[in-house]
Amino acid sequence: MPSTPSTHREVRLAAVPDGLPRPEHFTVAQVPTPRPGPGEILVRNRAFLVFAALLRTMIGAAAAGLPGVRPGEPLPGPAIGEVVTAPDGSGFEPGDLVGHDLGWREYATVPVDGCRPLGNSLADPVAHLSQGWTAYGALTRAVDVRPGDTVLVTGAAGAVGSLAGQIARLLGAGRVIGTTGSAEKADRLTTELGYDAAVVRGAGPVAKQLTDGAPDGIDVLLDTVGGEQLQAAVAVARPHARFVLVGALSAQLAAEGLGISAPVELDLVPVVLKRIHLHGFNAADHPDMLGEWTERFGGWLREGRIQFPHVRLPGIDRAPEAFQQVTDGRHIGAVIVELQQRE
Missing domain, CATH: 3.90.180.10 (Medium-chain alcohol dehydrogenases, catalytic domain)
Incomplete structure (x- = not known):
């Protein structure tokens, strides 16, 4: 040394x-x-x-x-x-x-x-x-992705989201959709990172774009953003959809405010009628998971199955x-x- x-x-x-x-x-x-x-x-x-x-x-x-x-x-x-x-x-x-x-x-x-x-x-x-262990934990400990699920990841180009879509696919998801802030990022999500479709914030109503990308609805949401994107996810959720909330980028990246509060107005009628499950998640609550994630991550990297x-x-x-x-x-x-x- x-x-x-x-x-x-x-x-x-x-x-x-x-x-x-x-x-x-x-x-x-x-x-x-x-x-x-x-x-x-x-x-x-x-x-x-x-x-x-x-x-x-x-x-x-x-x-x-x-x-x-x-x-x-x-x-x-x-x-x-x-x-x-x-x-x-x-x-x-x-x-x-x-x-x-x-x-x-x-x-x-x-x-x-x-x-x-x-x-x-x-x-x-x-x-x-x-930060893939946050995505891995959310998709294995909080919502448990099932074969054939349609999974939505908000903030899909971020440190968590860019791995979350790939992990969801490796866990058996049938269709993976992401939200992002530009057409350039959307293209990379679908051509490089395993996403089937991408919703571009500002390119039209998020709920309408989600309906186009997931015409049969979504089974799982991994939400890093909150705000309008969480509202839209409720609108397109299938019965018994499982939502895991891991971040609030809508507040943290807002031009104003201190990023410590992320209020959002949700329509509770579809939440109740669809029996949507909402789960807040922090990977730090599962320290035993880090070793499991590192082993699987390393294997997937060596096999070329994940970036x-x-x-x-x-x-x-x-x-x-x-x-x-x-x-x-x-x-x-x-x-x-x-x-x-x-x-």
Whole structure:
């Protein structure tokens, strides 16, 4: 392992945003490299995930199990890295690849119980930052996709949705439909990522497009958006449809507001008459599922049966830009910042 530098860089919240964060709400600070205390592991980060729900932490609220952040503090987030030093008896050794939640910095001191060993289960370590385990858990633990189901995924081009359609197909879905924000993304969903049809937000009433894409209705909804798209899903749901709600991008990516409230008006008459099942889901409630997902994900990747859509931006200085690209919806799949080793 290379020697540990005396200083490192971390991305801090510069000011609480009053809407969607912009690059000026972040600062990249050069600070002393942290020194591990008792029961802590020093990790050199290799990459971290940038995702929309992090907005909640920037206004002091918890998000996806991450604590709120105040101005001047570094941002948290899923990361992978290499162990530099570890306490005796911890089970970790220098050079081990680990996952943890202290991204947005080059080095991190992480409690032993906050690190998880990653080993070589995935050929590309960055794939450990996939949010596919949320989609996998939602479709196996919350709604249980059945052979022949018609599955709708909202926000299908996002980090969760771009894998959800592929996973639904691998679990036996007969037809998979996604919603997205542009015709270009819709084309990629249907030509590259296993979707049979795509609904383009803003290209006409969502409910009408859904009726065209699923004339017999939908059996399963994996919803990352809420809002109008959830309303439309109720309208086209088949009797006994199963809905799993995993996100609220309609609020998190709204130009106004703080992304902490996502009100939606649902017509309860069809919900009751169709006996629609609504299930809120958080993958963190199923820690045992992560190993199962990683094994299946790795197998599917090796067999060429699934893709991991993502973009990598090199260097921690790109992190503020990366967040803006996420909120702008510029990419399909996950957005990851790769950290380059400094000599």
